[in-house]
Amino acid sequence: MAAPASSPTPSNDADVFIELRDVHKRFGKQEILCGINLTLKHGETLCLIGPSGEGKTVTMKHIIGLIRPDSGDVFVGGMHVNKLKDREMAPIRQKVSMLFQGAALFDRMTVEENVAFPLIESGVRDKAEVKRRVLEALEAVDLAEHLEKYPPALSGGMRKRTGIARAIICRSECILYDEPNSGLDPIGSDIIDQMILRMQKRFGVTSIIVTHDMRSIFKIANRVAMLYRGKIHFLGTPDEIRASPDPIVQNFINGRSDVTG
Ligand SMILES: Nc1ncnc2c1ncn2[C@@H]1O[C@H](COP(=O)(O)OP(=O)(O)OP(=O)(O)O)[C@@H](O)[C@H]1O
Ligand SMILES: [Mg+2]
Numbered sequence: 001m002a003a004p005a006s007s008p009t010p011s012n013d014a015d016v017f018i019e020l021r022d023v024h025k026r027f028g029k030q031e032i033l034c035g036i037n038l039t040l041k042h043g044e045t046l047c048l049i050g051p052s053g054e055g056k057t058v059t060m061k062h063i064i065g066l067i068r069p070d071s072g073d074v075f076v077g078g079m080h081v082n083k084l085k086d087r088e089m090a091p092i093r094q095k096v097s098m099l100f101q102g103a104a105l106f107d108r109m110t111v112e113e114n115v116a117f118p119l120i121e122s123g124v125r126d127k128a129e130v131k132r133r134v135l136e137a138l139e140a141v142d143l144a145e146h147l148e149k150y151p152p153a154l155s156g157g158m159r160k161r162t163g164i165a166r167a168i169i170c171r172s173e174c175i176l177y178d179e180p181n182s183g184l185d186p187i188g189s190d191i192i193d194q195m196i197l198r199m200q201k202r203f204g205v206t207s208i209i210v211t212h213d214m215r216s217i218f219k220i221a222n223r224v225a226m227l228y229r230g231k232i233h234f235l236g237t238p239d240e241i242r243a244s245p246d247p248i249v250q251n252f253i254n255g256r257s258d259v260t261g
Pocket of ligand 1: 059
């Protein structure tokens with residue numbers, strides 16, 4: 001069926017991969033997103049920052065269609081995500097992988113089985129190919145020696161890295177990382193930053209990374225968006241955010257607690 005003439009259409013700029021247009025979302029009485037506008041180009045790495053509870057995870061979930069906006073539009077790779085029915089989401093899930101904040105591993109599956117899961121779901125059946133790709137993904141996060149462990153026997157950082165291996169294994173065009181560095185020591189954190197950079201350089205992956213780590217931001221981001229009071233309060237390069245005269249931005253990036261005042 002043809003879309004009505006008034007139906008919103010994605011940007012006609014072929015470089016644009018993700019577009020959130022005036023996205024509003026409330027849960028009960030609480031308005032979380034109050035008109036989010038954000039555009040990402042193919043191959044771009046955007047870091048999303050902002051105080052806890054402001055809606056960073058909720059924003060990412062809109063992009064993969066796990067949460068739908070009350071109003072506004074979400075486009076990914078030219079598809080109108082929030083107009084797709086649940087059973088029509090497969091192409092979005094193929095294009096976009098997400099590392100969930102708590103890693104969201106299956107406790108009854110080994111590390112190897114957890115990482116293989118999305119690859120098998122996507123239709124790869126050749127066991128040797130699955131094994132090779134699992135090892136490759138685990139090597140990228142320095143976990144290749146822990147294939148047979150179950151998640152309850154892993155440290156917090158190892159669980160996080162297993163989640164990352166699972167997010168990268170399908171070589172999606174876009175990867176959303178919800179706090180990939182939290183709970184990692186500085187070296188573990190640097191391994192993840194280097195991996196994110198490699199994915200971008202080698203495969204042109206488009207990424208959004210929620211992080212509180214300013215050192216990571218300066219290493220990996222093309223742009224930084226700060227979510228504050230339901231809107232994108234700041235959008236610019238890492239150098240621009242560092243130089244921003246805005247006290248809300250400065251308090252946040254310098255860890256001063258009056259940011260939410
Ligand atoms: N499914 C849901 N039902 C009701 N409220 C929700 C739901 N998901 C998120 N929220 C609320 O939306 C707000 C934003 O949550 P979100 O998880 O996006 O915050 P965040 O910015 O990712 O915070 P953090 O840095 O702590 O992870 C919170 O108040 C949260 O309680
Ligand atoms: Mg979150």
